[in-house]
Amino acid sequence: MIEYEKFIYLDMYKTGSTYVDSLLRKLIKGKPLRRTRHAPITKGRPFFWKRGKYAFATVRNPWDWYVSMWAYSIKQPNVLFFRDVRTVLGPEGSKKLFDAENPKESFAVWLRALADPAFLNSVMIGHPYSKTSLNKFLGFYSYRFMRVTTPHPALAMGWWNIRNMDHAIRHQKRWALYDQVFKSETLTEEFSQFVLENRKRFGFRHNAERILAENAPTPKNTSNRTLSTYRDYYTDELRELVASRDRLIIELFGYEF
Known part of the structure; x- marks a missing residue:
């Protein structure tokens, strides 16, 4: 979870999270308010959750x-x-x-x-x-994605609450904390559009378009395939x-x- 003044990024690893994190550092003036990489939002905000802030996540073909x-x-x-x-x-x-x-x-x-x-x-x-x-x-x-994007996973993701796949899907639909999800397969285009459409709303720099043009190529796969x-x-x-x-x-x- 990476929290800025006006939004929260629920950063699931291997879904373009390093790429998004790097862009946010350039697009936002000042450091994040909270930064607990790849952790649930309630680790950094156990009592307040989003508190009205916009939250987004990234996802990838499993x-x-x-x-x-x-x-x-x-x-x-x-x-x-x-x-x-x-x-x-x-x-x-x-x-x-x-x-x-x-x-x-x-x-x-x-x-x-x-x-x-x-x-x-x-x-x-x-x-x-x-x-x-x-x-x-x-x-x-799926387990890790649920932990990063739903509240209090250590308590809520137990056998007493989730006993099969249908229960897990129902829990995710009900408690997911993101307002928007970007797919890693189209991340550059979708995230760039998101930034430009919400420049004032989320406090992105006035020269965001130039920053994106210079720093938002196709995300690199850092694994050894x-x-x-x-x-x-x-x-x-x-x-x-x-x-x-x-x-x-x-x-x-x-x-x-």
């Missing part, structure tokens, strides 16, 4: 997101919970999940492991996703695995493989 997350974890071995995987499994065990020389096979092992509650519990030391009952049916991406497209990493089985476990993102934002 099949693409998992490939990017896997590839980025090879480049940055300390990212997220993957450092725990390496600690528990050791170099040889973890290489099966993070082998850049065998991307399709390694990605398949990793994605299946990420959907296995028993595996998660054994390697994700202290990570909330490994402890929640939601990991039986809810993909990691070796295959041509994200689709090349998937078998029919893996495609259906994501389709089932991340139905929340797919249905809410109309994504297709």
Whole structure:
């Protein structure tokens, strides 16, 4: 969550969040009021939530997101919970999940492991996703998106409230704190238009158009991909695995493989 005077950005990682954060630094005079990267809004504002402020988020095709997350974890071995995987499994065990020389096979092992509650519990030391009952049916991406964009996830995202995918989708629709969501696939165009249409409303600099022209090229993918497209990493089985476990993102934002 990155909060400025007149708006809040709910920054989900691997959805163009670094790109948006970088642009906001140039477009807004002064520093953010609160900055807790990739965290729910109620971590920084536990009692006031949005308090009338406009909030937006970014989202990404889930099949693409998992490939990017896997590839980025090879480049940055300390990212997220993957450092725990390496600690528990050791170099040889973890290489099966993070082998850049065998991307399709390694990605398949990793994605299946990420959907296995028993595996998660054994390697994700202290990570909330490994402890929640939601990991039986809810993909990691959908889980993280819910945590970033809904209030008090540690309390509200328990088995007593969310017991299946339909419950999760209903919860997201009811409690989502964003007023607008930008898709990473069209982020440059949509976010630039948003800035220019709301220059005065949100306090963007008077020369925002020039700043965007100079600093808003197509967002770069910082992961180490070796295959041509994200689709090349998937078998029919893996495609259906994501389709089932991340139905929340797919249905809410109309994504297709």
